[in-house]
Amino acid sequence: MNTTINETTWDTQKTKRLAKINVAADKGLKKLVPNDRVVELLETVIAREDKVCIEGNNQKQADFLSECLSQCNPDVLNNLHILQSVLALPSHIDIFEKGIASKVDFSFAGPQALRLAKLVQKQQIHIGSIHTYLELYGRYFIDLTPNVCLITAHSADADGNLYTGSNTEDTPAIVEATAFKSGIVIAQVNELVDDVPRVDIPADWVDFVIVAPRPNYIEPLFTRDPAQITDVQILMAMMVIKGIYAPYQIKRLNHGIGFNTAAIELLLPTYAEELNLKGKICTNWALNPHPTMIPAIESGFVESIHSFGSEVGMDDYIEKRPDIFFTGSDGSMRSNRAFSQTAGLYACDLFIGSTLQIDLQGNSSTATVDRIAGFGGAPNMGSDPHGRRHSSYGYLKAGQEATDGRVIKGRKLVVQLVETFRENMNPVFVEELDAWQLQEKMGSDFPPIMIYGDDVTHIVTEEGIANLLLCRTPEEREQAIRGVAGYTAIGMERDHEKVKELRARGIIQRPEDFGIDISKANRDLLAAKSVKDLVRWSNGTYAPPSRFRNW
Template sequence: MVQSLDTGTAPRSWNKRGQDKARRLAAVAPWLSGKVLPSSRIVEALEVLVHSGDRVALEGNNQKQADFLSRSLAEVDARKIHDLHLLISSISRREHLTLFEKGIARKVDFAFAGPQSLRVAQLLEDRKLEIGAIYTYVELYARMFVDLTPNIALVCAEKADAQGNLYTGPNTEDTPTIVEATAFRQGIVIAQVNELTDELPRVDIPGSWIDLVVVADRPFAIEPLFTRDPRIINELQILMGMMVIRGIYERHGVTSLNHGIGFDTAAIELLLPTYGASLGLKGKICRNWTLNPHPTLIPAIESGWVESVHCFGSEVGMEDYIRARPDVFFTGHDGSLRSNRVLCQLAGQYGVDLFIGSTLQMDPDGNSSTVTMGRLAGFGGAPNMGHDPKGRRHSTPAWLSLITADSEVVRGRKLVVQLAETYQKGGEPVIVESLDAVQVGKNANMPVAPVMIYGDDVSHVVTEEGIAYLFKADGIEERRAAIAAVAGATPVGLKANPRKTEDLRQRGIVAYPEDMGVRRGDAKRSLLAARSIEELSAWSGGLYQPPARFRTW
């Protein structure tokens, strides 16, 4: 009998997870009305539902925050609940780290920690926090289906009905993915909502995936992370934007793309209806976008440049504008945006031809990182989109245009563009001999340095000096020479060999503005389609309603 191979063990239970879940839920059943838990009971419910050592996925998203649940979790008795393993996209709020200060949580796997990056570094040094790993978003979700499946998911939505069906509104973001990983492996899903209602505008997540609903004490927190005030865009950024449009978008015929959130990419968005139109490029470039609804994209949309935008999340103030532009944005039958971080990251990885983003530091090989001394900021979505996806098999003209080998087996390449003004505002060089990330990684005992974008994945580097077409460089030495040739007055740039640089220009591996027909003197703020948030709102016909902090009129 074959089963005899499996010897010496008592009959195995194959539903331990389900039985454990049932026991936990039974303990809070007396407090529930259907799936609804009274808000006042949330802390004591968490003390029963969460067990020490659990993996807890906390929606700390990129934008929206399950802050009622995170604040409540920070209030549980750490003698009862401790050593949690937190899975969180973005460490964004004070109480996320209070969990570690109190000992409620011990270990964290995360993708981004912008606002809290200093405290993360401090807690790590104080041995109050242990890092599992730092991820790009989708990697963390991927492991939720492999070896980091959550025991508990704490998520948020705008509305729920009595059956637990959720309406996320425009910020669907990561919620369906986290819920799917948890609900279908006998984890417990708790959703905070702004309100209970009889009829939802639409269903974003089916009620049968949700165990408990609790009404938050106040609407979930959300930050306008993708609003860039055009008033702050400077002329160097405009010059770089002009070079990108001429030297990259036009030259490679880039029709589908993702933009980062820097002021330099905002400049590009605002140059399309003016400088781009003057080059006759409307309809030829920048048609299909994967990005959040950047307000600075409004003039290009209104001018008819944009066929479609699929979004990771939404952006505060853009709700009515999106609702009025359903041909461009992905919206539900209720009219509001449907975003989805996993699907937009998938589209941004495999479905578009170009990623362009900014960096805080770049080394002579083109490696870059936003992790700098004393800051553990993480990577966000950049690594997933900022590399050449080797699983890609379909061709587009832009992808094919990067082929340099002459062989019977070749493949094209994604355009991965890194923007870097050679100096930061404070006078610190951006292009440096060695990334701070290398030392930070050593200090934190990381197995490899926390690099955001690797140099060998970068196809183009753009500074205010010019463009280095790294994909054409033959070998690492030539790649270094090309980067040095656009590194300006940084120590790296000062080492550039003028004769080598001239050779690279002749061979089209380096181009300065004059080589691509861009006149430095044209790089004026008057070239921006909108020069203020007020003008963006005017372009939208008043549909874009910027948050108060951006209003000056």
């Protein structure tokens, strides 16, 4: 063996970190940094080519720190590698346009998807990869560990203990990866207090605290106005409840974002109650606190909800419902995106969401050619977890349906809930996903598919439900998809004989096959028809943002 003494230095990261902090201290930048000196702080403690994680999800944003980073001098700070859940704010893109950062690894870029695509075209940005949230957090501990993270919390005490309030979200994952690998943790807070209501992040994990000049930005992303729910959405929601939730006895689940699933939520206290399903379905959730869940909660449908993040206006309601939500001793919620995504992956029996395009293999995508939107949490929630080992009624039943042989595993239900045409009469069902064109444009290894066809178990449209588990060949799958694709070109080209056979075998089911009375599919079935109704259901504790108040 090699017995020469190893002369390598093994604490370069730690030494670099301390040197940065000492230089900052020499400039008078100690734990509490005044907000007019943040650009100086960042130029001091970030080095060229550092990996910098900017906290920003689809909800709360470390917006002040991000703006400060975008104001740094690109001669001092450049070639940064940005790690970020969501590219949401203009400043996130500015950082690249100004030449401060050159590479990004992220999950989702909804609001900035167009500008991001342009940056790629102008070669001002190199996209490492686009991830699902949990996957990105995983890489923080393997090969994308931040040198510096810019995070946000509600308040801090003088020591630097942080209180996130209900929007804990990504903070614990980001801080843990950074603080324990000789990184630097910088937090913006809304206010400094004598004592934080509870400690969400301990002070000794935090290096610098800044009171931002204004509260951090939070987007009310999960608020859907019941007034906008259509009769078609109500019909589809009835089919989901009677045709999927009831027969598979789905108790643990996650809903995607949008009006389709909001309609289901608002039908629980009415239609599902009529079907005598209370306590039998939809009891335990991995879900943000959707306001449209209030009637189901008040009606006793729900046992528990663990949340990725919070929702604007829901804080008071949540605090008054600690039997349902995860809350701290201070009363406010503790969300946690990493744990909720883990629960969504492994502890839920069903994910249901919407999409923009579905191909004949059942692959779905929300990519359009001129926008690089990314994924968020859907690929994780909408995948069959091969690592799962516990059973449940629905998981077993789905597993049985998927095989003619001996059952060795169950199947998570992954449901796509779409109208056959979306806005501007664009068909959802297509021969080829736009994702393939985007792949070519981006030069990536794979097309940006949101959910793989192999993982999809059911497609629900206004025409009916296609159960892909029961299909035995790719040809049957294709005809099952065509059989619910309505008047799209894909739907028109169905093999009518085969579709008839699939319906006889229960692979395709129409509303009448479930005994659904289509005439009942209208807004009278909604437990709440407006945001005002939701407020009433909450006994006035839900405080919707002003843009949702029209009374």
